[in-house]
Amino acid sequence: MSGRSRYATAILGPELAAKLPEVKVLLVGAGGIGCEVLKNIVLAGFGHITLLDLDTIDLSNLNRQFLFRKKDVKQSKAMVAAKTASAFNPNVHITPIHGNIKEAQFDVSWFKTFDIVLNALDNLDARRHVNKMCMAGNVPLVESGTAGYLGQIQPILKDRTECFDCVPKPTPKTFPVCTIRSTPSQPIHCIVWAKSYLIPQLFGEDEDSGGELDDAEKQGENAQEIATLRKEAQAFKKVRSALRTASGNDEDAAKTAFDKVFFSDITNLLSMEDMWRTRAKPTPLEFDGIKNGTFSLEHKQIGSSSQVNGSSSKQPADGALVNGSTAGGSAATERILKNGSSAASSSKAGLKDQRALTLQDNLELFVESTNRLALRLRNGEDTISFDKDDDDTLDFVTAAANLRAAAYGIPGKSRWEVKEMAGNIIPAIATTNAIISGLVVLHAFHLLRKTYGKLRNVHLQFRPSLPLSTINLSQPNPQCGVCGDTYAEVLCDPSKVTLGQIVDGILGDGVGDDDGTGKREVSVYEEKRVLSDPDWDDNLDRTLESLGVTRGKFLSIVDEEGEYATIQVAIGELPANHPIDGNSLMLPYPLPLPPKTVKPPATPSLKRSAPDDEGDIEMTEPPAKRVRTNGDAPSVAAPVSPSKKRKLDEDGILLLESKDEELDDDAVEVIELD
Numbered sequence: 001m002s003g004r005s006r007y008a009t010a011i012l013g014p015e016l017a018a019k020l021p022e023v024k025v026l027l028v029g030a031g032g033i034g035c036e037v038l039k040n041i042v043l044a045g046f047g048h049i050t051l052l053d054l055d056t057i058d059l060s061n062l063n064r065q066f067l068f069r070k071k072d073v074k075q076s077k078a079m080v081a082a083k084t085a086s087a088f089n090p091n092v093h094i095t096p097i098h099g100n101i102k103e104a105q106f107d108v109s110w111f112k113t114f115d116i117v118l119n120a121l122d123n124l125d126a127r128r129h130v131n132k133m134c135m136a137g138n139v140p141l142v143e144s145g146t147a148g149y150l151g152q153i154q155p156i157l158k159d160r161t162e163c164f165d166c167v168p169k170p171t172p173k174t175f176p177v178c179t180i181r182s183t184p185s186q187p188i189h190c191i192v193w194a195k196s197y198l199i200p201q202l203f204g205e206d207e208d209s210g211g212e213l214d215d216a217e218k219q220g221e222n223a224q225e226i227a228t229l230r231k232e233a234q235a236f237k238k239v240r241s242a243l244r245t246a247s248g249n250d251e252d253a254a255k256t257a258f259d260k261v262f263f264s265d266i267t268n269l270l271s272m273e274d275m276w277r278t279r280a281k282p283t284p285l286e287f288d289g290i291k292n293g294t295f296s297l298e299h300k301q302i303g304s305s306s307q308v309n310g311s312s313s314k315q316p317a318d319g320a321l322v323n324g325s326t327a328g329g330s331a332a333t334e335r336i337l338k339n340g341s342s343a344a345s346s347s348k349a350g351l352k353d354q355r356a357l358t359l360q361d362n363l364e365l366f367v368e369s370t371n372r373l374a375l376r377l378r379n380g381e382d383t384i385s386f387d388k389d390d391d392d393t394l395d396f397v398t399a400a401a402n403l404r405a406a407a408y409g410i411p412g413k414s415r416w417e418v419k420e421m422a423g424n425i426i427p428a429i430a431t432t433n434a435i436i437s438g439l440v441v442l443h444a445f446h447l448l449r450k451t452y453g454k455l456r457n458v459h460l461q462f463r464p465s466l467p468l469s470t471i472n473l474s475q476p477n478p479q480c481g482v483c484g485d486t487y488a489e490v491l492c493d494p495s496k497v498t499l500g501q502i503v504d505g506i507l508g509d510g511v512g513d514d515d516g517t518g519k520r521e522v523s524v525y526e527e528k529r530v531l532s533d534p535d536w537d538d539n540l541d542r543t544l545e546s547l548g549v550t551r552g553k554f555l556s557i558v559d560e561e562g563e564y565a566t567i568q569v570a571i572g573e574l575p576a577n578h579p580i581d582g583n584s585l586m587l588p589y590p591l592p593l594p595p596k597t598v599k600p601p602a603t604p605s606l607k608r609s610a611p612d613d614e615g616d617i618e619m620t621e622p623p624a625k626r627v628r629t630n631g632d633a634p635s636v637a638a639p640v641s642p643s644k645k646r647k648l649d650e651d652g653i654l655l656l657e658s659k660d661e662e663l664d665d666d667a668v669e670v671i672e673l674d
């Protein structure tokens, strides 16, 4: 026995030590937590590791993602991490995958090839996806996350513990539409406006924002203001086309955009006297005046009742002194950020990203970044959305937010601060990641040993006297629309198999009462799409492919009476050696037997109604209310396509509330962590 395995055997016990070299583990994410977990499991003796990450290495990762070096920047995280960590143990086999865990090829069959899955992700969407796949494949999962000094791990085992979705997650903090669109009062309002409203309007899909305004009106927001915002939306069309046709070198398109949002829109808003009775009036900004230095906010605001907070061209707001990252994408931007465009700012020049920007700097940065983004559109990019690591969009948001702030007498922010606020960045702390990763692996051991009694949710908190607290695991929430469902997998050729064949096959003939199989009235969904219901069977003769239901997707078979749990049918591929003339559908054996449902209590429940979390499709809902789809084009599908408001909500800034928050010892709430 080598030294390495002797120690492992002594610590882990002979049984687990002997098993680890055969264990197949999937590690999703090779970022801050992923690098730590990978190091741990390689050294602990896990034999077969699949490491998946969609991203490439960024310079800003290097302070904590210690498997990467400067020379690795721009390389695949999974590939580099696998290469570095392989050297730690000659017996390990690491399979790196540079890809998104949501890709169709990573279907339930694929998940089932692992003994355990370890999540090291940074977003809710991917976490929820992996959770669902692990519920579908009945694979143990250890979920983890950190935010600054806080951290948490949660072991998840189907039918034994709560799953990731059993407890609803708090949604990020959002702001009323009108605060963002017309009456900002804090820098964050201007940043959200630039990132979630202006970028989509100018560079995103050409969507009608009418729905959002209709909703706002229904919710009782000022009708006159809504009418003005509607006009505003119309005028955007003109600017959008200017951006898509202008020649790259002049500032015409940028000026058209500037005049619209910082002059005309604000002038329009000013005409609504009511709005400004109780709050300071904004000041329309003048492009040429700012450019040639003759425009001064102080001058403009003399005599107005508004309180100017010192964001004029003479008084730039200070940036916080934190380490900067690399700056923008062009020499001009580099110059603006480093030196400022005006003499007034140069004395304040600090680290270039942290420098306070004057009105003139912001104008120049606005023109410059708008030109870069417009050029990208003209070079074939369909739509551009905000990404904190995309310098063009970050520069644009910095400039646009600061210009808006100036117009409203709100202090400006440095590029660094904007990146932090717009990107929802919570500082990552390497030690927190290391502690959490250790706990992840300890829980992986419990799951592999099946010592389930030892599993705990563990919280790491900023409390020197009690840094770690554990919480006994809760039973699955019977109302959970993810782990409460019954999962089955069919292997098929979606171009040949019809929806009806799947439904009939899965329900089976029934061999008696109450056994959960046999023909019954059901509705069938794919995500939010209704594909059939008891009064509407048009799609049953159509192939899955024609309905857009392909490998990696789920069909939800929902009992019309609400008597049985929903069956989630995962669509998988026929085995490679399946005979060409063989059956194009392989049903699971035995057929799924959904348990009788626990009727939800009459009071508001936690139920994330099947088949998703919208809460808008209840099993008891009368069929007539549903929006049906013939599935021709998946784009017409969703009955409730997320409105812009919703998108804004999702993008909404998650303020750094949790940073100073201490977790209550008894808290079972799972907070969203990065």
Ligand SMILES: Nc1ncnc2c1ncn2[C@@H]1O[C@H](COP(=O)(O)OP(=O)(O)OP(=O)(O)O)[C@@H](O)[C@H]1O
Pocket (backbone or CB within 6 Å): 028, 029, 030, 031, 032, 033, 034, 052, 053, 054, 055, 060, 061, 077, 099, 100, 101, 102, 120, 121, 122, 123, 126, 428, 674
């Ligand atoms: N859908 C997904 N599929 C695969 N990997 C994902 C997916 N979503 C996120 N990831 C990966 O999860 C990792 C999370 O790591 P981490 O929280 O350290 O984020 P980061 O992007 O490295 O750092 P930061 O967000 O602080 O810049 C990232 O490497 C990211 O690429």
Ligand SMILES: [Zn+2]
Pocket (backbone or CB within 6 Å): 162, 163, 164, 165, 166, 167, 476, 477, 480, 481, 482, 483, 484
């Ligand atoms: Zn659940």
